[in-house]
Amino acid sequence: MPLSRRPLRSWVAPRGFGRGSLSLRERGTRPSCALPKVGLALVMSVLLVGGVGCGESAGVAAGATVTAYVEAPLCAGAKRELAREGGRAGEVRIRAVCLPVVDKGERVDLAQVGANARRATEDSATVAYLELPVTPSFSRPIVEAANIAVIRSNSGKAAMERLLSATAEANSGSLRDQVRQNLN
Secondary structure, X not given: XXXXXXXXXXXXXXXOOOOOOOOOHHHOOOOOOHHHHHHHHHHHHHHHHHHOOOOOOOOOOOOOEEEEEEOHHHHHHHHHHHXXXXXXXXXXXXXXXXXXXXXXXXXXXXHHHHXXXXXXXXXXXXXXXXXXOOOOOOOHHHHHHOOOEEEEOOOHXXXXXXXXXHHHOOOOOOHHHHHHHXXX
């Protein structure tokens, strides 16, 4: 006797779900509100993207605070220089954020290097990233992709002096862009 090829299970439509109309209203189901929700989501996305400028707005208000991310070996000297200058460059306050150490013995922790660079790029108030002049610089491409100035120096004091000078010389417009231009 030949075996028939039948599926083990087959789906059977419940009673009342024939091949008739595909209208949801006829079956008593409330129409979907998907279109208004999609429209609202689109409007909110546009507003969010327009409101968050990633540091590239029309300028910085007097008394505003911007951030410089500093690699661990440069941090003490950079903070001392910043304190000596009163934490300001012209009308703008500068905050130095010390980053975690990336050297693990004789090796460099590349995951930490990337995390440090990403942390700086995610902060819309970042104007500079101070790092040691090592070759190759694994953080530099990440930071420069966000139009953030990279200051390479063996001295935290010297790097902070350069940043303070570039910030004080900035004109109107995006402070991040102005600092980067002044340093190049």
